[in-house]
Amino acid sequence: MKKYNVAIVGATGAVGQELLKVLAERNFPLGELRLLASPRSAGKKMNYQGKEYTIGLTDEKAFDGMDIALFAGGSASTKYAQSAVDAGAVVIDNSSAFRLRDDVPLVVPEVNPEDVDWHQGIIANPNCSTIIMAVALKPLHSAGTIRRVVVSTYQAVSGAGKEGIEELTEQIGQTIRGEKVAPSVFAHPIAFNLIPHIDVFQDGDYTKEEWKMIKETQKIMHEPALPITATTVRVPVYRSHSESINIELEKKITAKEARQILSEAPGIIVCDNIENKEYPMPLYTSDKDEVFVGRIREDLSIEKGLNIWVVADQIRKGAATNAIQIAETLIERQKI
Amino acid sequence: MKKYNVAIVGATGAVGQELLKVLAERNFPLGELRLLASPRSAGKKMNYQGKEYTIGLTDEKAFDGMDIALFAGGSASTKYAQSAVDAGAVVIDNSSAFRLRDDVPLVVPEVNPEDVDWHQGIIANPNCSTIIMAVALKPLHSAGTIRRVVVSTYQAVSGAGKEGIEELTEQIGQTIRGEKVAPSVFAHPIAFNLIPHIDVFQDGDYTKEEWKMIKETQKIMHEPALPITATTVRVPVYRSHSESINIELEKKITAKEARQILSEAPGIIVCDNIENKEYPMPLYTSDKDEVFVGRIREDLSIEKGLNIWVVADQIRKGAATNAIQIAETLIERQKI
Numbered sequence: 001m002k003k004y005n006v007a008i009v010g011a012t013g014a015v016g017q018e019l020l021k022v023l024a025e026r027n028f029p030l031g032e033l034r035l036l037a038s039p040r041s042a043g044k045k046m047n048y049q050g051k052e053y054t055i056g057l058t059d060e061k062a063f064d065g066m067d068i069a070l071f072a073g074g075s076a077s078t079k080y081a082q083s084a085v086d087a088g089a090v091v092i093d094n095s096s097a098f099r100l101r102d103d104v105p106l107v108v109p110e111v112n113p114e115d116v117d118w119h120q121g122i123i124a125n126p127n128c129s130t131i132i133m134a135v136a137l138k139p140l141h142s143a144g145t146i147r148r149v150v151v152s153t154y155q156a157v158s159g160a161g162k163e164g165i166e167e168l169t170e171q172i173g174q175t176i177r178g179e180k181v182a183p184s185v186f187a188h189p190i191a192f193n194l195i196p197h198i199d200v201f202q203d204g205d206y207t208k209e210e211w212k213m214i215k216e217t218q219k220i221m222h223e224p225a226l227p228i229t230a231t232t233v234r235v236p237v238y239r240s241h242s243e244s245i246n247i248e249l250e251k252k253i254t255a256k257e258a259r260q261i262l263s264e265a266p267g268i269i270v271c272d273n274i275e276n277k278e279y280p281m282p283l284y285t286s287d288k289d290e291v292f293v294g295r296i297r298e299d300l301s302i303e304k305g306l307n308i309w310v311v312a313d314q315i316r317k318g319a320a321t322n323a324i325q326i327a328e329t330l331i332e333r334q335k336i
Numbered sequence: 337m338k339k340y341n342v343a344i345v346g347a348t349g350a351v352g353q354e355l356l357k358v359l360a361e362r363n364f365p366l367g368e369l370r371l372l373a374s375p376r377s378a379g380k381k382m383n384y385q386g387k388e389y390t391i392g393l394t395d396e397k398a399f400d401g402m403d404i405a406l407f408a409g410g411s412a413s414t415k416y417a418q419s420a421v422d423a424g425a426v427v428i429d430n431s432s433a434f435r436l437r438d439d440v441p442l443v444v445p446e447v448n449p450e451d452v453d454w455h456q457g458i459i460a461n462p463n464c465s466t467i468i469m470a471v472a473l474k475p476l477h478s479a480g481t482i483r484r485v486v487v488s489t490y491q492a493v494s495g496a497g498k499e500g501i502e503e504l505t506e507q508i509g510q511t512i513r514g515e516k517v518a519p520s521v522f523a524h525p526i527a528f529n530l531i532p533h534i535d536v537f538q539d540g541d542y543t544k545e546e547w548k549m550i551k552e553t554q555k556i557m558h559e560p561a562l563p564i565t566a567t568t569v570r571v572p573v574y575r576s577h578s579e580s581i582n583i584e585l586e587k588k589i590t591a592k593e594a595r596q597i598l599s600e601a602p603g604i605i606v607c608d609n610i611e612n613k614e615y616p617m618p619l620y621t622s623d624k625d626e627v628f629v630g631r632i633r634e635d636l637s638i639e640k641g642l643n644i645w646v647v648a649d650q651i652r653k654g655a656a657t658n659a660i661q662i663a664e665t666l667i668e669r670q671k672i
Contacts, residue, residue, distance in 0.1 A: 148637055148638070149637070150486045150582045150635075150637070152488035152580035154490070154530055154569065154571070169512075172508060172512070173512075176505075176508070176509075187613045188613070188617060188619070189619055192572065192573050192574050192618075192619065193573060193617055193618055193619040194490055194571065194573060194578050194617060194618055194647075195617060196578075196580075196615050196616075196617070196630070196631050196645045197610070197613060197615060201610045201611075204591075204633055204634060204636060205591065205610055205631070205632075205633045206633060206636075214636075214637075227636075227637030227638060228637055229582060229635045229636065229637040229638075229641070229643060231580045231582075231631065231643055231645060233490065233578075233580065233645075235490070235530065235571055235572075236528065236571075236572050236573070237528050237529060237530060237572070238528050242530050242532075242569075244488035244532075244567045244569065244580075246486045246565060246567075246582075255540075255541065274533070274537045274541055275537075277523045277524070277533060279532050279533060280532075281524060281529055281530060281531060281532070282528075282529055282530055283524070283525060283528060283529040294532070295532050295541070295567065296541075297540055297541045297542060298540060299486075299565045300540060300542075300550075300563075300565065301484055301485070301486070301550075301563030301564055301565040302484070302563060302565075305565070307565060307567055309532045309567065309569075311530075
C-alpha cells in the first residue's frame with residue numbers, strides 16, 4: 001500500500017494536536033510526518049506514536065517531498081499554502097481563506113466527496129458549525145429537497161482554541177470567588193453567560209460565522225440559492241457545538257422517516273429516544289467523530305417541515321476528522 | 337387611593353420572594369399582606385419592609401378578606417384557587433393549571449390587557465419563555481402581521497427554582513474537582529452541558545415547555561392558528577432566559593423599522609449596537625423588568641422576515657413582574 005508524506009502546519013495548536021490523534025486512530029497510510037509551526041514553537045520537541053519529532057519552521061521551503069499539507073488554520077494558510085502546492089503537495093486547509101474561491105473545492109466527505117476531483121492543489125475544510133449542519137442536512141435534502149433552513153447555534157468555547165477553554169475555566173473560578181471577571185478571548189464574560197456574537201460583524205449585521213454557515217453550506221450542497229438563515233451563539237460549554245435546525249422541505253418527510261433516513265446516513269448517529277431521556281448533549285459527544293442527531297420532530301407550523309437537534313465535536317468532525325477524511329477521499333478517488 | 341389586601345401563596349419560594357420584591361419596588365397600593373405557604377414553611381417568621389410576618393398555612397379558609405391572591409405556582413393552585421375565588425379574591429395564578437381554559441384570561445399586560453375584563457375570578461400568568469416572546473412579538477405583529485415563528489430557547493437553571501441554581505453550582509464544583517456529577521433536579525448534568533428537554537414529553541415528541549410556547553402565545557395574541565414551532569433547551573446560565581426568534585411577516589419590515597417599532601413598544605429595551613458589541617446577554621438582564629431585544633436583522637432567506645435575539649429575567653418579567661402588572665391592570669381597568 002502506498003504511503004503518503006504529510007506535513008502538519010500548526011502542529012502544536014488545538015486542531016494540529018487533534019489532526020495527529022485522528023491520523024493515528026484511523027491508521028492513515030503515513031509515510032514521512034513533518035510537524036511545522038510558527039517561530040514561537042519551531043525547534044521544540046514533540047513525542048508522537050513513540051517517536052520524537054522536532055517542530056520545523058513553516059516557511060516557503062518547508063514542503064519539499066510532501067504529498068499532503070494539512071493546514072490547521074490561521075494566517076499560515078494565506079502565507080504558505082501556495083508554497084506547499086508549488087512543492088507538489090495537496091493542501092487541505094482549515095482556515096477560511098480559500099473556502100469560497102471558485103477554484104477551490106470545499107468538501108465534507110459525507111456530502112460532496114466528488115468535489116475533491118477538480119482540486120487544483122488546495123481543498124478547503126469548511127467551518128466547524130457548517131460541517132456539522134451539512135452532514136445532517138444532506139440525507140434529508142436527498143430524500144425530500146430542502147427549501148429553507150433556520151438554524152440557531154450553541155457553540156462551545158473550544159471553538160476559540162485552548163485560550164477559549166482557559167478563559168471559561170478562569171472566569172468560572174473568578175465568579176465563584178466573587179472576583180471581577182476580565183474577558184480577553186471573548187468580547188464579554190462567557191461564564192454563566194451567552195454571547196450572541198461569534199467572529200466579526202459583516203453585511204446585514206450578520207456575523208462572519210453566520211455568513212459562513214449560509215454561504216459554505218450552499219457551496220458544499222451545490223445549492224447556491226438555498227435559503228438559509230443563522231444565529232450563532234457562544235455558550236459556556238467546553239467542547240462540541242449544538243445546533244437547533246428547522247428545515248422546510250419540498251416533499252413531506254415524517255419524523256419516523258427522518259429517523260430512518262438519518263440513521264442510514266454516513267457519519268450520523270441518531271440519538272432520539274425520549275422515553276429514556278436520550279438526545280444529543282455536548283458533554284457526551286466530545287472525542288467522537290460522528291454527528292449526533294435527536295429531537296427529530298415534524299414542524300407542525302408548516303405542512304412539510306422538520307425540527308432536529310444536532311451536536312458534534314467541532315474539533316473532531318468540525319475540523320480535524322473532516323480534514324483527514326478529505327485526505328482519505330483524495331486517496332480513494334486517486335486524485336493524489 | 338384605595339388599597340388592596342393581597343395574599344401570596346408560596347411566599348417562601350423563588351417566585352414568591354420575587355413577588356414581594358416587585359410589590360415593594362412598584363409601590364403597589366398594598367393594604368393587608370398575607371403570606372401563605374405549605375405546612376413545611378407555615379409558622380415561620382419572615383421580615384418584609386421592616387415588619388415581621390408569620391407565614392400562614394395555605395388552606396380553604398386562608399383567603400377571607402383578601403382582594404387579590406397571587407399564587408406563585410405549583411400544586412397549591414389546583415387545590416386552593418377556587419377557595420380564594422369563593423372568598424371574594426381575584427386569583428392571579430403562575431401555575432400552568434388554568435392557562436388554556438376558555439373561561440380564564442391569560443394575560444401579558446403589554447399584549448392583551450383588555451383580557452382582564454372578562455375574568456371570572458382567575459387570571460392566569462403565562463409561562464416564562466412565552467411572556468418574554470410575546471412582549472417582543474406583539475409590536476411586530478401589529479406593524480406587519482406575523483405569519484410564522486420559529487423559536488429556539490436558551491433557558492437558565494433558575495427556571496427550575498432554587499434547586500436548579502444549587503444544582504448548577506454543585507456540579508460546577510464537582511466537575512472542577514474531577515468528581516462524579518450526580519444530577520437530581522435536571523435529567524442530566526447541566527454544568528458545561530446543554531439539555532434539549534424542559535418539562536415532560538407530549539404529543540408529536542414536543543416537550544410541555546415547547547407546547548406552552550406555542551399554545552399560550554396563540555391565546556395571548558388572539559391568534560389561535562398562528563404557526564409557531566419551538567425547541568427549548570436548558571443552558572448552564574443562572575438567570576434570564578434567551579430566545580433566538582425567526583419571524584415571517586405578511587408585510588415587509590426592515591431591520592431599521594423593526595428597531596424603531598420595538599424601541600417604542602412598552603416593556604422593551606432595544607440593545608442592538610453591534611459596533612460597540614452591544615446585544616442582550618443573560619448576565620446583564622437579571623433583576624430587570626424589561627425584555628431586551630437585539631441582533632435585529634432582516635432574514636435574507638425569505639422576502640419578509642426578521643431574526644431577533646431576546647433576553648429577559650424569567651423570574652421577573654417571566655413570572656413575578658408580569659403577575660403584579662396583571663394586578664395593576666385589574667385596578668386601572670376597574671375590574672376589581
